[in-house]
Amino acid sequence: MTGVDWRFRSLVVAHAVSAYGTYLNLIALSLFSYEVTGTAWGVGVVMAVRLLAGVTAGLAAGALSARVTRRTVMVVTDLAQTLAMVLLALWSSGTPLVVLLGAVVVLGAGNTFFNVALRSAVPVMVGQDSRARANGVLVTARSVATVLGFASAAPVIALGGFGIAFAVNAASFAVSGAAVLVLRPRTDSAGEDDASAATGKDDPPTGKGGPPTTTGKGGPPTGEGDPPARTGKGDPPTGEGDPPARTGKDGPPTGKGGPPTGEGDPPARTGKGDPPTGEGDPSARERSGPVAVRGGRLRRRVAGLAGSLLGLIALRGLDALASASHNVALPLAAHAAEPSEPAVFMTRFWSAWAVGTLLAHQVLKRRSRGTSWGERAFAAGTCAMSFCFVAAFTGLPAPALTAAAVAAGFADGWTEIVYTSRLQAAPDRQRGRLFGLSATAEQSGFALGTVAAAAALEALPALAVVGAFHGTAACGAVVLLLLTVRRQHARKAEIRSSTSKETGEDTHGTSTGASHLHGS
Numbered sequence: 454m455t456g457v458d459w460r461f462r463s464l465v466v467a468h469a470v471s472a473y474g475t476y477l478n479l480i481a482l483s484l485f486s487y488e489v490t491g492t493a494w495g496v497g498v499v500m501a502v503r504l505l506a507g508v509t510a511g512l513a514a515g516a517l518s519a520r521v522t523r524r525t526v527m528v529v530t531d532l533a534q535t536l537a538m539v540l541l542a543l544w545s546s547g548t549p550l551v552v553l554l555g556a557v558v559v560l561g562a563g564n565t566f567f568n569v570a571l572r573s574a575v576p577v578m579v580g581q582d583s584r585a586r587a588n589g590v591l592v593t594a595r596s597v598a599t600v601l602g603f604a605s606a607a608p609v610i611a612l613g614g615f616g617i618a619f620a621v622n623a624a625s626f627a628v629s630g631a632a633v634l635v636l637r638p639r640t641d642s643a644g645e646d647d648a649s650a651a652t653g654k655d656d657p658p659t660g661k662g663g664p665p666t667t668t669g670k671g672g673p674p675t676g677e678g679d680p681p682a683r684t685g686k687g688d689p690p691t692g693e694g695d696p697p698a699r700t701g702k703d704g705p706p707t708g709k710g711g712p713p714t715g716e717g718d719p720p721a722r723t724g725k726g727d728p729p730t731g732e733g734d735p736s737a738r739e740r741s742g743p744v745a746v747r748g749g750r751l752r753r754r755v756a757g758l759a760g761s762l763l764g765l766i767a768l769r770g771l772d773a774l775a776s777a778s779h780n781v782a783l784p785l786a787a788h789a790a791e792p793s794e795p796a797v798f799m800t801r802f803w804s805a806w807a808v809g810t811l812l813a814h815q816v817l818k819r820r821s822r823g824t825s826w827g828e829r830a831f832a833a834g835t836c837a838m839s840f841c842f843v844a845a846f847t848g849l850p851a852p853a854l855t856a857a858a859v860a861a862g863f864a865d866g867w868t869e870i871v872y873t874s875r876l877q878a879a880p881d882r883q884r885g886r887l888f889g890l891s892a893t894a895e896q897s898g899f900a901l902g903t904v905a906a907a908a909a910l911e912a913l914p915a916l917a918v919v920g921a922f923h924g925t926a927a928c929g930a931v932v933l934l935l936l937t938v939r940r941q942h943a944r945k946a947e948i949r950s951s952t953s954k955e956t957g958e959d960t961h962g963t964s965t966g967a968s969h970l971h972g973s
Contacts, residue, residue, distance in 0.1 A: 457579050457587050460636050464578075467632030468571070469594035471531070474625025475564065476602025478538070481610055481618035482557070485545075488615075489553050497904075502554055504900040506561030511893030514569040518885030523570040523640035524633060530563040530570075531630030537563075538623035545616035565892045573884040574640035576877045585874045589814030592869050596807035596862070604800045642881045761828055761940070762876065762887060764933050769872060770894030771929040772835055777902025778922035779842045782915040786846055802845070805855045809862020810869075817870055828937040830871045835930040838864035839923035846916045 486499040517526060537559040544552060571591075579587040609618050783802065787795035841861035845854060876887045902922060909918045 457583050457590060460638060461579055461587060462590065464632055464636055464638055465590050465594050467629045468591070469598045471625045471629035472595050472598035473602045474622035476599050477606045477609060477618060478622040480603065480606035481615055484610070485615045486553065489548055489550060499553065499557055501900065503557040503561035504896050506558040507565040507896040508893050510562035510565035511569070511889045511896065514566055514889030514892065515886035517566065518570060518573060523574045524638065526570040527567055527633045528630050530567040531626045531633070533559050534563040535623050535626040535630065538619045538626065542616045542619035542623060545614065545619060565896070569885065569888040569892055570640070572873055572877070572888050577640055577642045577881070578638050581878070584877050585870060586818055588870045588873045589818055592866050593811050593814045596810040596866070600804050600807045603803055607796060761937070762879065764936065765828060765831060765872060765875060766887070766891050766894050768832065768835060768929050768933050769891055770898035771926045772868070773895040773898035774902035775839060775923040775926035777899045778906040778919045781903055781906040782846065782910060782919050785910065785915050801855070802858050805858035806862035806865070809859040810866030813863045813866030813870065817867065827875050828933060831868055831875065832930040832934040832937070834864050834868035834871060836927045838868060839927040843920050843923050846919050
């Protein structure tokens with residue numbers, strides 16, 4: 454593992470070029486869709502098809518990553534998107550609707566497949582120690598690309614029309630694909646890397662100065678709800694901080710309520726590699742995952758994943774729904790604040806937001822490695838982000854609005870880095886499924902939020918709509934925060950109970966060491 458070296462930074466630069474073309478194309482493609490369809494309803498259909506392609510790709514991304522290497526996925530998706538944009542650039546006048554729909558399907562699915570592969574591969578490319586720092590570099594690059602893409606869309610379209618805009622986007626995808634081919638980053642781990650990710654032995658806090666994602670001292674990095682990591686068939690859990698499985702809060706180890714199996718005996722197992730047999734322990738069931746999965750593609754996708762990670766993904770979907778509201782409402786606020794120059798207003802707002810994301814990366818990079826991050830940090834960041842975006846629609850003066858945008862960007866960058874780093878702490882074999890589900894949740898939430906917010910803005914002011922949507926996300930964050938705290942307290946109580954019982958067994962046994970004598 455080489456950390457965030459020149460090879461990874463070069464890949465990030467190429468990815469930023471691709472992101473620039475993507476954000477430029479968001480504006481160009483929306484205007485072009487209106488030109489082709491002639492109605493606002495047609496624009497909505499094109500956007501819906503693109504989002505639906507992304508949602509479907511998210512469900513399939515985990516299975517795809519298990520069959521081909523992530524580097525192959527990244528190269529092929531860049532190539533496919535390049536060809537789609539070249540086709541639109543050459544056919545920018547008189548484009549049939551079916552060609553436009555085919556291109557947006559390729560763009561929607563390709564973007565999802567590429568991002569799932571890239572985010573899943575980051576721990577392999579830079580090492581678990583450096584993943585938070587690497588995620589910060591990616592977030593910073595994406596933020597700069599967002600501002601530049603939005604700001605340059607109008608001049609590029611005015612200069613050469615839609616054909617030039619599509620050609621620029623095609624070139625940006627070609628740069629990204631060529632960089633992956635030339636740099637040949639290592640994107641898939643060998644068996645030993647997967648084992649180290651599962652056991653957490655090579656997974657200390659998330660990098661040099663970055664926020665750790667472990668949930669407790671010495672515990673596995675995958676969180677309280679993750680299944681216990683194993684080193685082989687029938688081996689006991691490798692997480693040093695894991696307590697022995699129990700049948701209840703005060704039950705003895707190993708069994709259905711019976712006495713211990715003997716001094717020094719390991720917990721009884723039901724078979725090779727089976728989890729502990731504590732039938733009455735909800736935490737044991739959560740760590741071991743569901744025993745049987747009956748029907749349903751989505752249910753099969755989430756089988757074996759920790760409840761805490763699924764809670765994070767669900768909150769991410771709510772956050773995307775809330776983000777759709779301010780994206781839809783911001784143009785209205787821009788026209789109300791500066792009717793003559795709404796584009797300048799939006800460029801200034803998003804530029805301030807990008808500065809905030811850059812500050813988040815710098816702060817997280819310098820945090821103490823001993824600090825614990827994860828669900829609590831993500832939930833707190835989501836609440837802060839919602840508050841800041843709502844404040845931006847309260848009619849603040851220009852300096853205060855800029856400050857609110859910077860704060861919103863800081864919270865947005867914070868949550869992105871913490872969230873991505875937390876999912877990357879999962880074993881390599883699970884990361885594809887996790888990020889695939891995450892992409893599905895995010896795009897589904899954004900699609901639903903876009904439609905619902907647009908309808909609500911027909912009858913309600915922007916502040917009411919943005920406040921309601923972001924209030925929903927904040928409530929979800931509070932629920933996740935309370936559940937996380939409750940789970941951590943229960944785990945600490947279980948560990949204390951285990952330690953107390955082991956001490957009691959020692960004092961009533963045959964040992965008469967001096968350590969048990971008063972005053973020793």
